[in-house]
Amino acid sequence: MTVLPIRKRGRHSLLLLTALAAASALTVAACGSSSNTSSGAAKPTGSATSGSITWWASPITTTSPDPRAVLISAFEKQYPKIHVSMESAPTDTDTNRASLITTISGGSARPDVFMGDVIWPAQFGAHGLAVPLSKYLPSSYWSSFAPGLVKGATYKGQTYGAPFFEDQGFLYYRKDLLAKEHMSVPQTWQQLETEAVALKNKGLVKYGFVWQGASYEGLTCNFMEYLGSAGGSVLNSSLTKSTVDSAAGMKALSFMRSLITSGASPSAVTTFQEPQAMSTFATGQAAFLRNWDYGWSYANTASSPSKVVGKVGVAPLPAFQGQPYPGTSNIGGWNLYINPHSKNQAADLTFIKWMTSPAAQTILATRFSEIPTVQSVRSSSAVVKVNPVLATVPHTRLIPRPAQTPQYAKVSQALYTNINSVLAGSSSSSSGLSSASTSINSAVSNSGL
């Protein structure tokens, strides 16, 4: 039969193919490997006036003009001999971090300066993936920041990031809809839920309350706010044991799930990151939104895709019934870090110092509704006047994420994957919490996957 020889030949090539394809599967694991490039023992001063640097930063807002471009051109005007080129980073903070980690551990000298999340200092510090800035910048520099920010950027006595802007969770609401229905701005989560359901049922909006419920870092931030309001915590004070499987954790999580089951929030909220939640609210499809500072400028800038310009109010997040108002807002925000392989660390420091100067911070606060990190700008009445978000800041209660542990990424992953599955209805609040707790314990004891 003629098939026989073909089959025999085919068998050999099939085996070869198997081997080759399996090989290609394996190469993925070796992606992170690299040659050794040790950073020179340069002594940057931070007063360099020439050079060229690459700044890696994710989009700060999605409105135009791009705040990053505005800041770069203002910087280059002041330092004409320093050229800054921007590399736009992913908006998802975990993808952003993964890209940076491979780049830096791979020995790349680019980017020189990177805008990194406030939760990164422990991991980056522990692995030497960022330059300890406190070695080069004097304490007078660090004392210009609002309290708490520098401590958050410090790991084992060294400060790795210069606070660039601060983020907090806020409640954005539709003034027009609340006025129409004679409702007040919700002060408790329960009131928010009731009003959201009512507005939705009346057909005034498609959805009641939108927030970030996808399986990613943002869900940890959202959860921290309910947990803080309920009086709970994720880790004990020595960061060695999970404390999330508690009555407070239960209260927080079952309320989040009830937002979906009661119809206050759409089931699709379990796939929402910031852009989805923001665009749902800005296109007029939701009555309430939990988002960061930039929500204000996004919703109220006529040039943005917003259909709700002038109809939006901002308030601190609600508390649980019986707890003092306001509830807790999670602290987010971004620091500026230096790549240890950067060839021009002196110019990097000049750039960072300028970005955290009153001039740059005023631009961020007045034009892009970000919360400045520099105390003098934050309390300037001229700035507060044009930034209603900033006027709300003194009234918020803040809750940080337990980011002081180098295992934070795993702790957060344990939280958001389990919470996400509870929100999606595939596990109960109690089993979700106990499974999160088990994973967190194995993360902080550095065992398990």
Added chain:
Amino acid sequence: MTTTTAATDIARPAPSRPGSGDVFRRKLARLGWGFSAPALIVIAAVTIFPIGYSIAMSVSHVDVSANGISLSGLTGSNYSVLIHSDLWRYALFFTVVYTVITVAVEVAIGTLIALVLERLAGGRGWMMALLLIPWSMITVINAELWGYIYNPTYGVLDDIFSRIGLGTPVVLGTPTPAIISLMVADIWKTTPFVAIIVLAGLVMLPHDLYEAAEVDGATGWTTFWRITFPLLRPTIALAVLFRVLQAFGLFDLPFVLTSGGPGHSTTSLAILGYDTIFNDLDFGPGAAVAVSTAVLVVIGCLVFLKVFRAQVGRDA
């Protein structure tokens, strides 16, 4: 030996004496290796080294720092972490189920399409071009496009559902629909690939067998199961093998559409390996995920080939 003599050697008709044929073949083989050497060195550098490095990482304590990655000691702990991890077991289960279902559906639909295409007299070229569009698009782009379809606020599916009064479907937000929607996107993309391979096999089948079947009065159904399918086995095996290898490395679709969620429901082995290495910086266990995945897929394919060959042997 120079190239010119080699060329004349090749042009010369096969030598009649048995001994000289072996010498000739050996010389030719040596020359072949010589010509392939540069390419082989490149391949070795980009595949064999990384593979070796991955295996080394998977059995070492790995430390990552700004100066790269350093390995120390020999340990089995990376693998024991895997075996004791519910998540790894789930990812393995999910990947296997996903692979089996998608490949089975793709082969079934792909074969059907190929049978139709083979009978298509005119316009076969156009049909094939159209069919190949999903296959030729980059998976990440595909995934983004499906993301627009599945999007719960402005998605195509949402729009269709609300127009016919079925409310808002939750596609990616709940486990089972999320898994099914990934499968749909995968099947849409890769069925044409299977169809093309099967079609190539179909057009090569000997016509005399079909004529004989017709003479014997066999029905279309019998002809397919008795002639076409057995003869197509090697081709289908090739398609299955290609698809299994690719489906087992499922990454792009869940990365873009679900990031492995909701919960862990769409966490494939590749997603798990990525998360472990690049999010947690656990290079050792991450490498163990990669190595064990490769070993499992090789075993799976070998078993498949073995079973398949046994079947062909029985039929013959």
